[in-house]
Amino acid sequence: MRLWALRGLRTQRDLTGFPRTLELAPGMTPGRPVDGPAAAADVCPTGALRAEGAATxxxxxxxxxxxxxRHGGQPMHWREDIAWSHGEGAPLPRAFAHSIHVRVLDAGDCGACLAELQQLPAPQYSLHRLGIFITASPREADVLLVVGPVTRAMRQPLLDTYAAMPGPKRVVAVGACAASGGVFGPSFACAGGVADMLPVDRVVPGCPPPPLAVLEALLAVMGRSLPRAEDAP
Ligand code: SF4
Ligand code: SF4
Structure with missing residues (x-):
């Protein structure tokens, strides 16, 4: 075990090149639909596709x-990348470009979004090399990262956690449930997406999103530069 760890540190063989370069290894992302013919909208079970004229x-x-x-009779165009996140929020001030603390809050996730997040400190992704640290205390946190639809039981703890964080602070919603309430809400048990309660700076869609998509969003919140398609090895 000790030898393996030393060898891994010396060679960095299993470490992703992201964000220095794009990560294009197979299996890193399930990909996402980008556009397609109008008929493709009929097969979507969640209403994520909408026909507009001849396109979807x-x-x-x-x-x-x-x-x-992707596999229907009228397939959508599919892109296999991890640059999914979006948001209008400004990045943290420049002083946070090299290190942040992140408080992860499970507002009612099914377990899969959390399982993807748990990969981030592993040697493949090595979250800490980028100066990103998970903290249990909201008092130390610069970023609140929320997974899961916000269940009615977790609404107040979510608001309390955000209130306990010092400024400047940012909120990242991870997964379709946190982004929009997903297939669960709003309902008798679910209060809705995070944006229904808090100002969300960055959204990472996906069900669940792969670890690198979350990493990309955190780097965007830090104001770090990200690789472009032409940076591909
Ligand atoms: S949920 Fe997503 S992948 Fe499934 S049909 Fe709708 S847009 Fe396509
Ligand atoms: S987005 Fe998908 S994986 Fe994440 S909590 Fe919701 S159902 Fe689970």
Whole structure:
């Protein structure tokens, strides 16, 4: 075990090149629909696709990656990348460009979004090399990262956690449930997406999003530069 760890540190053989370069290894991402013919919208079970004239547009925050629209008779165009996140929020001030603390809050997730997040400190992704640290205390947190639809029981803890964080602070919603309430809400048990309660700076769609998509969003919140398609090895 000790030898393996030393060898891994010396060679960095299993470490992703992201964000220095794009990560294009197979299996890193399930990909996402980008556009396609109008008939493709009929197969979507979540309403993430909407026909507009002869084309179909994608509301990625509602997509659960069932891939029905990828393999149907009128397939959507599919892109295999991890640059999914979007948001209008400004990045943190420049002082946070090299290190942030992140408080992860499970507002009612099914377990899959959390399982993807748990990969981030592993040698493949090595979150800490980028100066990103998970903290249990909201008092130390610069970023609140929320997974899952906000259940009615977790609404107040979510608001309390955000209130306990010092400024400047940012909120990242991870997964279709946190982004929009997903297939669960709003309902008798679910209060809705995070944006219904808090100002969300960055959204990472996906069900669940792969670890690198979350990493990309955190780097965007830090104001770090990200690789472009032409940077591919
Ligand atoms: S992958 Fe599934 S949920 Fe996502 S847009 Fe296509 S059909 Fe809809
Ligand atoms: S987005 Fe998908 S994987 Fe994440 S909590 Fe919701 S159902 Fe689970």
């Amino acid at each position: 547009v994608v509301a990625l925050d509602h997509c659960v990656h069932c891939q029905r629209c």
